[in-house]
Every structure is written in C-alpha cells, then in structure tokens.
Amino acid sequence: MALQNKQITNVWLALIVATLGSFVVAEYLAQPRWGVAAIMIVAAFKVRLILRHFMELKHASTELRVLFDAWILVCAGMISGFYYVA
Amino acid sequence: MSPGRSPSDLAVDRAVPVSATPSIWAFIAADCFSFAIFFAVFMSERLGKASLFDESARRLDARLGLLNTLILICSSGLVAAGVAAAQKGDLSEARRWLWRGVIVGGGFGVVKIVEYSSKVLHGLTPLTNDFFMFYYALTGVHFLHYLIGLAVLFVLIRKTRSATIADSNTLLWINSGGIYWHMVDLLWVFLFPMLYLLGGR
Numbered sequence: 001m002a003l004q005n006k007q008i009t010n011v012w013l014a015l016i017v018a019t020l021g022s023f024v025v026a027e028y029l030a031q032p033r034w035g036v037a038a039i040m041i042v043a044a045f046k047v048r049l050i051l052r053h054f055m056e057l058k059h060a061s062t063e064l065r066v067l068f069d070a071w072i073l074v075c076a077g078m079i080s081g082f083y084y085v086a
Numbered sequence: 087m088s089p090g091r092s093p094s095d096l097a098v099d100r101a102v103p104v105s106a107t108p109s110i111w112a113f114i115a116a117d118c119f120s121f122a123i124f125f126a127v128f129m130s131e132r133l134g135k136a137s138l139f140d141e142s143a144r145r146l147d148a149r150l151g152l153l154n155t156l157i158l159i160c161s162s163g164l165v166a167a168g169v170a171a172a173q174k175g176d177l178s179e180a181r182r183w184l185w186r187g188v189i190v191g192g193g194f195g196v197v198k199i200v201e202y203s204s205k206v207l208h209g210l211t212p213l214t215n216d217f218f219m220f221y222y223a224l225t226g227v228h229f230l231h232y233l234i235g236l237a238v239l240f241v242l243i244r245k246t247r248s249a250t251i252a253d254s255n256t257l258l259w260i261n262s263g264g265i266y267w268h269m270v271d272l273l274w275v276f277l278f279p280m281l282y283l284l285g286g287r
Contacts, residue, residue, distance in 0.1 A: 003166060003169070003170040003173070004170065005167055005170060008163055008166045008167055008170065009163075011163070011166075012159065012160070012162075012163035015159045015163075016156065016159060016160075019152070019155050019156060019159065020152075022279070022283075023148070023152050023283070026148070026279070026283040026286070027148055027283070027287060028287075035286070036283075036284060039279045039283055040279060043275055043276055043278075043279050046272075046275045047272045047275050047276060050162065050268050050271060050272045050275070051268075051272065053166075054162055054163075054166045054264075054268045054271075055114075055264075055265050055268045055269075060111075064111060067115065068115075068118070071118055071119070071122060074122060075121075075122050075125055075276055076276075078122075078125060078126055078129060079125055079129055079276070079279075079280050079284075082126075082129035082130060082132065082133065083129065083132075083284060085133065086129075086132055086133045086134070086136040
C-alpha cells in the first residue's frame with residue numbers, strides 16, 4: 001500500500017519532536033553522564049523511522065530490515081561505546 | 087492540459103515494493119556501511135583526545151547544525167509525499183511536492199556554506215586540528231552526497247514532466263531517487279549529534 005500523507009505527517013512530527021527534544025537535552029541541560037547515550041538512542045530511533053516509513057523498508061524482506069536494524073545498532077552503539085570509553 | 091492523469095485512469099494504484107528497487111538498496115547498504123566506518127574512525131581517533139575533540143566541537147554552532155537537521159527532515163517529508171503521489175499515479179501532484187522538497191532542501195546547502203565560511207573566517211580550517219580535519223571531511227563527504235541528491239531530485243522532477251503516465255520505469259526512478267534523498271537525511275541524523283552534540287556545553 002502506498003505511503004499515505006497522514007502517515008508521512010505523523011513520522012515527520014515524531015522526527016521534529018525527537019530532534020528538538022534531544023537538542024534541548026544536549027545544549028541546555030547540564031549534561032548528565034547518560035546524556036550522550038540518550039541522544040544516540042533518540043538518533044537511532046529517528047534513523048529507524050526514516051528507513052521504515054519514508055524509505056518503506058517495513059514492506060521489504062526480513063533480511064533487509066534486519067541488516068539495517070543491525071547497522072543502526074552498530075552505529076549508535078559504537079558512537080556511544082567509544083564515547084564512554086574515551 | 088496537465089500531463090498527469092487522474093488516479094482513477096491509471097492502473098498504477100499500488101506501491102512499488104522495496105524488492106522492485108534492489109539496485110538502489112544495494113547502493114544504500116554500501117554507502118551506509120562506508121559511513122559506519124567513518125563514524126568508527128572518528129570515534130576511535132577521539133580516544134585519548136576527548137578534551138581536544140570536545141573543546142573543538144563546542145566551537146561549532148550547534149544551532150546551525152540543528153537547523154540543518156530540521157531542514158533535511160522537512161525536505162524528506164516533502165519528497166516522501168511526492169513519491170506517494172507518484173505511486174498513486176498523480177505525476178503533477180508528485181512534481182509539486184518534489185519542488186517543495188528541493189526548495190526546502192536547498193536551505194541545507196545555504197546554511198552549510200554560511201557555516202563553513204564563518205569557520206574559515208575564524209581561522210578554523212581542516213588543518214586546525216584532528217577534530218576539524220574530521221569535521222570538514224565528514225560533513226564534506228555528506229555535502230557531496232547532498233549535492234548528488236539535489237541533482238537526482240531535479241531529474242525526478244523532469245521525469246514527472248516527460249512521462250504522461252506513471253509507468254514502471256518512471257516509478258522506479260522516483261522510488262529510487264526518493265530513497266537516495268532519505269539516505270542523505272538519515273546520515274545527517276547520525277552526523278549531527280556525533281559532531282555537534284557530544285562535546286556538550
């Protein structure tokens with residue numbers, strides 16, 4: 001089924017709110033130890049929303065979905081992991 | 087007379103499944119893999135130089151980075167609407183959304199040029215230190231992808247003009263081109279926090 005405009009709007013709104021939310025945490029709150037992990041988790045969810053909905057990956061084969069979920073986990077996990085180890 | 091036909095005239099009232107665009111997905115996978123390597127190299131180089139990296143990151147204007155993130159998200163949404171319209175067979179509608187996507191997306195380039203100019207004027211160049219070398223390299227590679235993406239969007243707009251109906255070849259182009267543009271967006275979604283926000287305030 002073709003992507004519906006209502007769905008696009010919902011995903012767009014979620015992306016905007018997530019972006020603004022994590023920016024406020026990063027820039028305006030005294031950055032707690034868990035701040036970076038939280039920011040990367042939010043980034044991971046945003047990337048997943050774009051892949052699944054805008055790029056319609058949710059209609060794809062399981063292999064492709066798993067591949068990109070793994071990529072998201074590796075990127076976000078690696079950025080957070082290296083940050084906390086530094 | 088509008089070149090697009092009304093949806094009811096067309097038999098193309100279905101989405102082109104992802105499996106119909108295997109080539110672009112192979113490309114997306116390869117490109118995402120490359121960027122994962124870039125992220126790993128940046129973060130591993132940061133080990134042992136965290137205070138230098140963080141202090142340098144704080145010299146970036148996170149508000150411009152935020153603005154660019156919001157611009158690409160909006161542009162992605164507009165392009166998604168264009169692709170959806172094409173999938174429903176309405177090429178004129180698709181063209182309108184794609185134009186909006188291009189106009190909003192163009193803002194990213196403007197902000198990037200303003201940002202680079204400002205950095206250079208303050209003496210912050212790729213030669214300043216390791217962080218800035220990575221900053222220019224990573225955002226530069228992303229910017230090249232962005233420019234290619236803009237060119238692709240223009241090609242899609244032309245295809246909505248030249249095609250009289252949303253035939254499978256036109257749809258293949260529009261689906262693939264849209265997917266590429268969304269990739270430009272999602273790569274920035276990781277780049278922005280990694281470069282701009284990790285340093286904190």
